[in-house]
Amino acid sequence: MYGRVEAPHSNRTDLSNLRKLSVYLWEYKGRVLLALGCLILSKLLVVAVPLVLKEIINTLDADTGDSARDAVANTITGNDVLLVSLGLVAAYGLLRLGNSLFKELRDALFARVRYRAMHRLSTRVLTHLHELSLSYHLERRTGSISKDLSRSTSSLSSIVNLLVFNIVPTIAEFLLVAVILLGAYGWHYTLVVVITVAIYIMFTLKFSGWRMQFRHEMNRLDSLANGRAVDSLLNYETVKYFNNESLEQRAYDQHLSDWSDAGVKSQTTMSMLNFGQAAIVAIGVTLIMMLAANDVFNKTITLGDIVLINALMLQLFVPLNLLGVVYRGLQYALADMDLVIKLLELNPEIQDRVGAVDLHINEARIEFDNVRFAYLPERPILKGVSFRVEPGKKVAVVGPSGSGKSTLSRLLFRFYDTDSGVIKIDGVNIRDCTQSSLREVLGVVPQDTVMFNDTIRYNLSYARADATDEQIKAAARAANLDKFIESLPQGYETMVGERGLKLSGGEKQRMAIARVILKDPAIIVFDEATSSLDTQSEQTILEGLNAAAQRATSLVIAHRLSTITDADEILVLDAGVIVERGNHDMLLANNGLYANLWMLQQSAEDDVDS
Numbered sequence: 001m002y003g004r005v006e007a008p009h010s011n012r013t014d015l016s017n018l019r020k021l022s023v024y025l026w027e028y029k030g031r032v033l034l035a036l037g038c039l040i041l042s043k044l045l046v047v048a049v050p051l052v053l054k055e056i057i058n059t060l061d062a063d064t065g066d067s068a069r070d071a072v073a074n075t076i077t078g079n080d081v082l083l084v085s086l087g088l089v090a091a092y093g094l095l096r097l098g099n100s101l102f103k104e105l106r107d108a109l110f111a112r113v114r115y116r117a118m119h120r121l122s123t124r125v126l127t128h129l130h131e132l133s134l135s136y137h138l139e140r141r142t143g144s145i146s147k148d149l150s151r152s153t154s155s156l157s158s159i160v161n162l163l164v165f166n167i168v169p170t171i172a173e174f175l176l177v178a179v180i181l182l183g184a185y186g187w188h189y190t191l192v193v194v195i196t197v198a199i200y201i202m203f204t205l206k207f208s209g210w211r212m213q214f215r216h217e218m219n220r221l222d223s224l225a226n227g228r229a230v231d232s233l234l235n236y237e238t239v240k241y242f243n244n245e246s247l248e249q250r251a252y253d254q255h256l257s258d259w260s261d262a263g264v265k266s267q268t269t270m271s272m273l274n275f276g277q278a279a280i281v282a283i284g285v286t287l288i289m290m291l292a293a294n295d296v297f298n299k300t301i302t303l304g305d306i307v308l309i310n311a312l313m314l315q316l317f318v319p320l321n322l323l324g325v326v327y328r329g330l331q332y333a334l335a336d337m338d339l340v341i342k343l344l345e346l347n348p349e350i351q352d353r354v355g356a357v358d359l360h361i362n363e364a365r366i367e368f369d370n371v372r373f374a375y376l377p378e379r380p381i382l383k384g385v386s387f388r389v390e391p392g393k394k395v396a397v398v399g400p401s402g403s404g405k406s407t408l409s410r411l412l413f414r415f416y417d418t419d420s421g422v423i424k425i426d427g428v429n430i431r432d433c434t435q436s437s438l439r440e441v442l443g444v445v446p447q448d449t450v451m452f453n454d455t456i457r458y459n460l461s462y463a464r465a466d467a468t469d470e471q472i473k474a475a476a477r478a479a480n481l482d483k484f485i486e487s488l489p490q491g492y493e494t495m496v497g498e499r500g501l502k503l504s505g506g507e508k509q510r511m512a513i514a515r516v517i518l519k520d521p522a523i524i525v526f527d528e529a530t531s532s533l534d535t536q537s538e539q540t541i542l543e544g545l546n547a548a549a550q551r552a553t554s555l556v557i558a559h560r561l562s563t564i565t566d567a568d569e570i571l572v573l574d575a576g577v578i579v580e581r582g583n584h585d586m587l588l589a590n591n592g593l594y595a596n597l598w599m600l601q602q603s604a605e606d607d608v609d610s
C-alpha cells in the first residue's frame with residue numbers, strides 16, 4: 001500500500017487537512033480529553049519510575065554508608081531502611097503497573113473515537129462518490145474506487161495511530177524529562193539531552209529517507225517477480241505448448257536475484273541506521289554520565305541521581321528508535337489523506353439548485369425543447385432535438401447506432417445537463433426539481449442491465465424495497481420470467497453472480513423489465529428493451545411491457561422496428577438531428593430513412609424465417 005511515491009505537498013496543506021480531520025475526532029470531545037488525561041498520567045508515571053528507583057538506591061546507599069561509622073545506630077536504622085526500601089520497591093512496582101494501566105485505558109478510550117471517525121469519514125466518502133456525476137465515474141479506472149474507500153479509513157487510522165499513540169506521547173515524555181533535568185540538575189544536562197535528541201532525530205530522518213529507496217526497490221521487484229510467476233502459472237498451457245518452462249524460470253530467477261540484492265542492501269543500511277542511532281545515544285549518555293560522575297564526585301548529587309539520569313535517558317530513546325518508520329508512515333498517510341480530502345472537495349457537476357422543488361406528477365407529459373448536448377465540446381451529439389410525449393402516449397426513437405438515442409434517456413434522468421434547450425416534465429424544467437424526486441417518477445429498462453451480486457429476489461425488489469412476495473412474483477410473471485425462475489433449483493434465492501454474469505442477456509433484460517413493472521413509475525424509458533430476446537419471447541414480453549406502459553407515458557428506443565409499429569409517434573434520429581417523424585404508416589409512405597430501415601429489417605427477418 002505504500003508502494004507509491006507521494007505527490008509533493010506542502011506542510012500548510014497537511015495542517016489544513018489535519019484541521020479538517022479533527023472535526024471527525026472532535027465528535028467525542030469528552031473521550032478525547034479523557035484519553036489525553038490518561039496519556040499524561042501514564043507519562044508522569046513512566047517518568048516517576050526512575051525517580052523512585054533513585055530513592056531506593058539512595059536509601060540503600062545511605063544504609064551501607066552509615067554501617068561503617070555507627071554499629072549501634074545501624075541496627076535501628078537498618079530495620080527502618082529495610083521498611084523504607086521495601087515500601088519504595090512496592091511503589092516502584094505499582095508505578096510500572098499504573099503506567100501500563102493508563103496506557104491501555106488511553107487506547108481503550110480512544111478506540112471509540114478512532115473507529116467512529118473512520119466510520120463517519122468512510123460513509124461520507126461513499127455518499128460523496130454517489131453524489132458525483134456519471135461523467136466522473138466513467139473516467140475512473142476499475143479498482144481505484146475501492147481504493148478511495150479503503151484509503152479514507154486506513155489513512156485516518158494511521159494518522160491517528162502515529163500521532164496519538166506515538167508522536168505526541170514521545171514529545172510529552174521528552175518535555176517531562178527536560179523539565180526534570182532542568183529543575184533538578186541544571187541547564188548543562190538539559191542542553192546535552194536536547195542536542196543529542198536533535199542530532200538523533202536529524203540523523204534518523206535523513207538516513208531513513210535515503211535508505212527508503214532500497215525498500216521501494218525491494219517492493220517493486222517483489223511484485224514484479226510475483227506477477228511474473230503468477231502469470232506463468234495462469235498461462236500454464238501456453239508455457240507447455242511452447243515448451244518454455246526454462247524461459248519462465250530464468251525470468252523469475254533474474255527478478256528474484258535482483259530482489260535479494262536489494263534485500264541485502266536494505267538490511268545492511270538498516271544495521272547502519274541502528275548502529276548510528278546507538279552511537280549517538282551512547283555518546284550523549286556518556287557525556288551526561290561524565291557530568292553526573294563529576295557532580296557525584298563533588299557531592300552535589302547522589303549515586304541515586306546517576307541511576308535516575310541514566311534510566312531517564314535510556315527510556316527516552318526507546319520510542320525514538322522507530323522514528324524513521326513513524327515519520328515515513330505519517331508522510332504516506334498524510335498524502336493519502338490529502339487525496340481523500342481533495343475527493344471530498346470535488347463538486348458534483350449535477351447539483352440540486354437552491355430552492356429546487358419536488359416534482360409532482362400530474363399528467364406525465366415529457367417535453368424536449370431544442371435540446372443541444374455534447375459530452376465533449378468539440379463533438380456535438382444532439383443538435384437541437386424537440387419533441388413531446390403526451391400523457392399516456394408512446395413515442396419511439398429509432399436511428400443508427402451512435403446517433404444519440406441513449407443520450408436522450410441520460411438527459412431525461414439528468415445524469416448530464418443540456419448545453420442549451422430545456423427538458424420539461426409536466427411543464428416543469430427538470431433542472432428546477434430535486435434529482436431524487438425526478439428519478440422517483442422515472443423508470444428505465446436500460447440498454448445494458450447490470451445486476452448486484454446477490455439473489456434474484458434482491459435484484460428484483462431493488463426497484464421497490466417494500467414489495468411483497470406476491471408483487472415480486474406478479475412482476476416476474478408479467479416479464480415472462482417466472483418459468484425460468486421456477487426451473488432454477490434455488491428459485492428466487494439464486495445468486496446472479498458478479499454484475500449478473502450468471503444470467504443470459506435475455507434473462508437480464510427480463511429482470512430489468514420486471515423491475516420496472518414492480519416500480520410502476522409514471523414515465524418509462526425502454527432503451528432497446530427487447531434487443532437480446534428472440535422473436536418469440538419478444539412477443540410475450542411486449543404484452544408485459546405494454547401492460548406496464550399502459551398507465552405510463554413511455555419513450556421507447558428501439559432497434560427492431562417491428563416492436564414499435566404501434567407507437568403514437570416515431571422519431572428518426574440521425575447524427576443528433578430528428579430527420580423524420582410521424583406514425584408508422586406515414587413514415588412508410590414517406591419513403592425515407594425509416595422506410596429504408598423497415599425494408600432491410602423485413603427482408604432480414606424473411607431470410608431467417610425461410
Ligand SMILES: Nc1ncnc2c1ncn2[C@@H]1O[C@H](COP(=O)(O)OP(=O)(O)OP(=O)(O)O)[C@@H](O)[C@H]1O
Nearest residue numbers: 138375376381400401402403404405406407408447
Ligand atoms: N460518456 C461519454 N463521453 C463521450 N462520448 C460519449 C459518451 N457516451 C456516449 N458517447 C458518444 O455519444 C454518441 C451517442 O451515444 P448514444 O449512447 O446516445 O448512442 P445510441 O444512439 O444509443 O447508440 P446505440 O444504438 O449503439 O445504443 C456515441 O457516438 C458515443 O460514442
Ligand SMILES: [Mg+2]
Nearest residue numbers: 405406407447
Ligand atoms: Mg443506445
